[in-house]
Amino acid sequence: MVTGSLRFTSSNDRIEIAEASSEVVEVDTNNGEIVIELASSPDHLVATTSNGSIDIVLPAGAPAYAIDASTSNGSSDFSAIATDPDSPFTIDARTDNDDISIRRSS
Numbered sequence: 492m493v494t495g496s497l498r499f500t501s502s503n504d505r506i507e508i509a510e511a512s513s514e515v516v517e518v519d520t521n522n523g524e525i526v527i528e529l530a531s532s533p534d535h536l537v538a539t540t541s542n543g544s545i546d547i548v549l550p551a552g553a554p555a556y557a558i559d560a561s562t563s564n565g566s567s568d569f570s571a572i573a574t575d576p577d578s579p580f581t582i583d584a585r586t587d588n589d590d591i592s593i594r595r596s597s
Contacts, residue, residue: 495513496514496515497511497513497515497516497517497518498515498517498518499517499518499519499520500518500520501519501520501521501523502520502521502522503520503521503522503523504520504522504523505520505523505524505525505526505543506518506520506523506525506526507526507527508526508527508528508529510528510529510530511527511529512529512530512531513531513533514533514534514535515534515535515536516529516533516536516537517537517538518537518538518539519537519538519539519540520539520540520543521540521541521542522540522541522542522543523540523542523543524540524543524544524545524546524589525538525540525543525544525545525546526546527546527547527548528596529548529549529550530550531550532549532552532553532554532580533580534579534580534581535580535582536581536582536583536584537582537583537584538582538583538584538585539583539585539586540585540586540587540589541586541587542586542588542589543586543588543589544565544586544589544590544591544592545584545585545589545590545591545592546592547582547584547591547592547593547594548594548595548596549572549593549594549595549596550595550596551596551597553572553573553595554573554578554580555573555574555575555578555580556574556575556580556581556582557574557575557576557577557578557579557581557582558572558574558581558582558584558593559581559582559583559584559585560582560583560584560585560591560593561584561585561586561591562586562588562589563586563587563588564587564588564589565586565588565590565591566590566591567584567590567592568590568591568592568593568594569582569591569592569594571593571594571595572593572594572595
């Protein structure tokens with residue numbers, strides 16, 4: 492298990508994070524998929540890529556999040572997550588060319 496503040500940056504590769512626990516998670520890549528599976532709910536999560544999908548899996552007991560998910564050429568699905576625009580817990584997920592999925596673990 493990885494703990495502490497998590498910040499990952501890549502120019503041209505996939506970033507995959509599994510079983511992570513952190514209050515703040517920041518992931519950025521220009522050309523690659525982002526896959527994040529969390530063991531605990533972060534306070535703030537930011538995931539950005541120009542060319543790749545974003546897949547975020549929150550733990551089953553995740554709180555409601557204020558979610559800002561944006562893609563220019565793809566779809567966003569976070570219907571399985573409780574949302575609250577006034578929540579102190581935030582997720583910002585952005586990609587130009589692919590899909591964004593934010594869900595709870597089963």
